[in-house]
Each structure stands twice: as C-alpha cells, then as structure tokens.
Amino acid sequence: MAVIVSKQIDGKAVMKAVPFSFSREEERLAHELDSLLSRRIPEIERELAVADLIPSNGESGRRGSTELWWTLGRKLAPIVDNKRLVKPSEQQLVWDAIKIYASPRILRSDRGSTRIHLEYCYRLGKFPWDLAEQMHWDDWVFYFDSKSLRRERRIDRWLTEQIGWIRMLSREQFRDLAKNLNARFKDKDTEVFTSRELFAICNKELADLLAPSEKARMSQARD
Numbered sequence: 001m002a003v004i005v006s007k008q009i010d011g012k013a014v015m016k017a018v019p020f021s022f023s024r025e026e027e028r029l030a031h032e033l034d035s036l037l038s039r040r041i042p043e044i045e046r047e048l049a050v051a052d053l054i055p056s057n058g059e060s061g062r063r064g065s066t067e068l069w070w071t072l073g074r075k076l077a078p079i080v081d082n083k084r085l086v087k088p089s090e091q092q093l094v095w096d097a098i099k100i101y102a103s104p105r106i107l108r109s110d111r112g113s114t115r116i117h118l119e120y121c122y123r124l125g126k127f128p129w130d131l132a133e134q135m136h137w138d139d140w141v142f143y144f145d146s147k148s149l150r151r152e153r154r155i156d157r158w159l160t161e162q163i164g165w166i167r168m169l170s171r172e173q174f175r176d177l178a179k180n181l182n183a184r185f186k187d188k189d190t191e192v193f194t195s196r197e198l199f200a201i202c203n204k205e206l207a208d209l210l211a212p213s214e215k216a217r218m219s220q221a222r223d
Contacts, residue, residue: 002030003086005096018089033085033097041101044075054105064108066124066140070132072106073125080122095119120144126156131163135174142175146182152190155181158199165206173209180205 002022004013015022015030022030049056053068076098080086086094095118099107108117124132124140132140149155159166169177184205190198 002026003090003093003097004030004034004100005093007100016090016093018087018093029085033079033082033094034100036079036085037097037101040079041098044072045103045105047075048072048106064137066132066135066137069121069137069140070124070127070129072118073121073123075125076118076122077125092116092119114150115145123153123156127160128163131160131166134167134169135171139171139174143178146178148182148185148188148190149178152185152198154190154195154198155202157195158202161199162203162206165210169209177206177209180208 002015002017005016006014008014013031013034015027017026045054048054048068048071051071053065053071079098080091080094092113095110095116098118102118110116120141123144135143143149166174181202184201193201
C-alpha cells in the first residue's frame with residue numbers, strides 16, 4: 001500500500017510506502033485516500049467551527065482544548081482505522097497526508113518523528129469523553145510523550161478500564177502515574193507480558209498514588 005504525503009507545485013503527488021515499493025493497485029488506493037482526505041478534512045474543520053471549537057476563519061487563534069483535540073481525534077479515527085486504505089505499518093504516513101488539506105486551525109508543531117500532534121489527537125479520541133475530560137490537554141501530552149507509553153498501546157486500554165479510579169487522581173497525580181509507568185517499563189520488552197500481567201503492574205502503580213482508604217477499596221475490587 002502507499003500514501004500520498006505531499007504534493008509538488010505542479011500538483012504531482014509524492015508517495016511513500018512501507019516497504020518502499022508499491023503496486024499499481026496500491027497507487028490507486030493512495031489516490032483514493034487522498035481524494036477522501038481532500039473532502040473530509042475541510043468538512044471536519046467546518047464541523048469543528050460550527051461547534052465553536054475553532055475559529056470560523058482560517059486563523060489558528062486559539063490555544064486548543066481537550067475537547068477540541070478529543071473531538072478532532074474522534075473524527076479522524078474512521079479514516080485512520082480504514083484498513084483497506086491504510087495499513088497499520090503505514091499509519092505514521094497518514095499524518096503527513098492529512099496535513100496537505102488541514103489548516104493552521106487544527107495543526108500544531110510536531111516535536112520529532114514520534115511526537116506528532118495529530119497522532120496524539122487520534123489517541124486521545126480513542127478514550128471515552130468521561131475519561132478524556134478529566135485532564136487538561138497538557139496532561140495528556142505529558143502522558144503521550146512518555147516513551148514507554150507511546151510504545152505499549154495496551155496501557156491506553158488499561159486507563160479506560162480503570163476510569164473510576166483515574167477520576168480520583170489530581171492532575172499532578174496523573175502526571176506522576178505516567179512518569180512512574182514510563183520508568184517501570186523503561187528499556188523493557190513489554191510484549192512478553194500478557195495483558196493481565198501488564199495490567200497488574202499498572203494497577204500497582206495506580207494504587208500507590210491513591211489515598212490509603214481508596215487503595216484498600218481497589219485491592220478488594222480486584223480480589
């Protein structure tokens with residue numbers, strides 16, 4: 001499969017693929033994805049403007065909020081998750097493809113090849129709003145920036161399953177949780193853990209941040 005990641009001044013598409021070569025059919029699908037993005041990204045921006053989450057003009061203007069970036073992530077997900085047009089191995093290429101048609105209203109600077117703003121929005125949008133709204137966007141960026149948590153996506157699922165306990169954390173405690181989990185899994189191959197084993201480790205780190213009474217309740221709930 002292939003993805004159109006930019007266009008030259010004359011309109012000629014620049015394609016990338018993983019691996020580097022692609023067939024005529026994959027080229028056709030790349031153009032189909034590009035056509036979808038050319039329609040859908042401006043539509044998404046109009047929808048966000050109607051919801052008063054971004055300015056109605058083309059200016060960036062606002063710093064952005066958890067609600068904006070969560071909503072954007074939810075709207076991008078059907079495109080990014082379309083396995084017919086986007087192979088999982090090529091998901092990283094899609095962010096550049098989206099940028100072709102996105103305005104400054106929904107773009108922010110990336111910080112390297114792994115700290116990509118649109119990808120962070122996509123990940124945030126995978127959480128239920130009841131969880132996402134508990135923290136500020138800066139807190140979520142701190143979480144997504146953590147190298148171990150970028151690599152081990154099952155922890156996102158664990159967070160969702162523990163929403164009741166996560167709600168009890170302050171913003172500072174949430175950042176401590178991200179910091180502790182990142183340190184706990186640093187330089188470890190977490191693929192050797194089953195989800196049950198992985199989540200047990202995460203549960204311990206979470207319990208250590210809770211008040212003693214809540215820690216006891218959490219322990220009883222797991223028994």
